[in-house]
Amino acid sequence: MKKLFVVGLVMGLVGMGGMVYAAVTADVTVTVKVQKLSVGVSPSSYDFGTMVANTNSVASSQITVTNDGNVTEKFQLSIPAEPNTTWASVTATTPGAEKYRISGIFKTAAPVSGNFLASDSFSVSTVRVATATDLALDADADGQKGFNVTQSDTRNLWFKLEAPSATALTTQQSITVRLTAQP
Numbered sequence: 001m002k003k004l005f006v007v008g009l010v011m012g013l014v015g016m017g018g019m020v021y022a023a024v025t026a027d028v029t030v031t032v033k034v035q036k037l038s039v040g041v042s043p044s045s046y047d048f049g050t051m052v053a054n055t056n057s058v059a060s061s062q063i064t065v066t067n068d069g070n071v072t073e074k075f076q077l078s079i080p081a082e083p084n085t086t087w088a089s090v091t092a093t094t095p096g097a098e099k100y101r102i103s104g105i106f107k108t109a110a111p112v113s114g115n116f117l118a119s120d121s122f123s124v125s126t127v128r129v130a131t132a133t134d135l136a137l138d139a140d141a142d143g144q145k146g147f148n149v150t151q152s153d154t155r156n157l158w159f160k161l162e163a164p165s166a167t168a169l170t171t172q173q174s175i176t177v178r179l180t181a182q183p
């Protein structure tokens with residue numbers, strides 16, 4: 001009887017042990033969000049009107065730039081192509097004959113002409129990415145600048161245009177400024 005009881009007890013323990021191991025499972029949920037870089041602007045154009053050669057003008061209203069993506073972004077400004085075969089964009093020097101300079105600053109309130117530096121200008125050959133000092137007034141809070149822009153957040157972009165010192169062209173010219181979102 002004792003043998004039968006011990007054999008039964010051992011078989012019961014072995015059976016219980018097997019059931020415990022067979023019942024242990026764990027699930028892991030794996031998730032992913034695919035990065036979407038996107039930028040929106042409003043309005044999509046600005047008219048400096050008629051300018052005299054060798055003068056400059058700061059925009060009287062801003063372009064509102066929105067991070068339409070799903071991650072924090074910084075913005076890049078460039079000119080994809082010259083507006084005509086006569087003019088050339090410059091960044092480091094004051095525009096001469098048939099040359100122009102366009103600059104941008106991300107800032108909440110309207111800047112003045114002296115706020116724009118060479119590090120705020122961009123051209124066909126010079127792409128400018130927003131940092132604490134580029135495309136920004138150094139003293140402004142980072143929350144106004146074109147970097148570390150969170151999803152759905154907006155920034156105000158202001159332009160300054162420096163006209164050629166002399167030009168043979170007197171018809172309206174259109175300069176395309178390209179904004180690109182970067183991670």
